[in-house]
Every structure is written in structure tokens, then in C-alpha cells.
Amino acid sequence: MKKIVLLCLILFLTFASDANAANWQYIMTTNGGELVFFDAETISINKAGYLDVWSKWVFPPKKGSNLSYYLSHEQYDSMPRSIRYMGIYAYDGDREMIDKTIGPTKWYEIIPDSCAEIFYNKVLSYYVNKMGREVKNL
Numbered sequence: 481m482k483k484i485v486l487l488c489l490i491l492f493l494t495f496a497s498d499a500n501a502a503n504w505q506y507i508m509t510t511n512g513g514e515l516v517f518f519d520a521e522t523i524s525i526n527k528a529g530y531l532d533v534w535s536k537w538v539f540p541p542k543k544g545s546n547l548s549y550y551l552s553h554e555q556y557d558s559m560p561r562s563i564r565y566m567g568i569y570a571y572d573g574d575r576e577m578i579d580k581t582i583g584p585t586k587w588y589e590i591i592p593d594s595c596a597e598i599f600y601n602k603v604l605s606y607y608v609n610k611m612g613r614e615v616k617n618l
Contacts, residue, residue, distance in 0.1 A: 552567070
């Protein structure tokens with residue numbers, strides 16, 4: 481009986497940990513070689529009406545730097561088109577957090593033809609397709 485309970489517990493923990501796993505969707509590669517992704521599992525429109533999403537920026541190896549990637553929690557507004565950061569978390573190659581900045585920051589204008597605009601347009605398009613309907617004011 482104890483073995484069955486233990487087996488059930490192990491199976492539950494295995495599947496429960498995958499239930500909230502990130503689903504990183506590729507967006508672009510920047511001119512600096514960074515790979516940019518967003519998490520399709522956490523994208524949403526929050527109560528204030530902002531597009532809320534997590535991004536992951538993976539950096540190419542750089543001599544003298546142990547930065548591997550960072551995760552960024554971002555919010556986007558459409559009027560005017562702007563972004564603010566709720567938190568930025570930097571990690572090394574061993575997945576250890578090496579720095580963090582907790583927000584929210586002030587709102588920054590999304591500059592035309594910038595990485596932020598490409599990211600915003602692709603994430604919004606994904607969300608609209610996922611929900612199967614238009615999103616007001618975004």
C-alpha cells in the first residue's frame with residue numbers, strides 16, 4: 481500500500497510540475513545575436529487592460545561575462561504604445577540568478593521598427609489568434 485501511495489505521489493508531482501511549465505515561442509534574433517522568446521502559457525490581458533507577458537532573452541557567449549539569459553515580466557499598453565517592466569531576472573549558464581531588477585518601471589514609448597515593436601506585434605498577434613477574437617485598445 482505504501483508503495484502505491486508513493487508511486488501516486490511521484491506521478492502527481494511529475495505531472496503537476498509540467499502543468500505550469502513555460503512554453504517559449506521564438507520571436508526573433510537581434511542584430512547582437514540574442515534569441516528572443518515569449519511564454520505562450522502566461523500571456524494575458526490583465527485587469528487594467530494591459531497585455532501581460534514574460535520574455536526570455538538568450539545571449540551568445542561573451543568573453544568575461546557569465547550572463548546566459550534573462551527573464552523579463554513586461555506589460556504593454558496601446559494608448560500610447562508603450563512598455564513597462566515588472567521585473568527583470570538575469571541568470572548564468574548554471575541557471576543561477578545573478579541579478580534582478582524589480583519594477584514596475586515607468587512606461588517607455590515603443591519606438592517604430594525596434595525590437596520592442598516587433599515583440600509587441602508578434603505577441604499581440606499570437607494572443608488574438610489564441611483567443612479567436614480582437615482585443616480592445618491593443
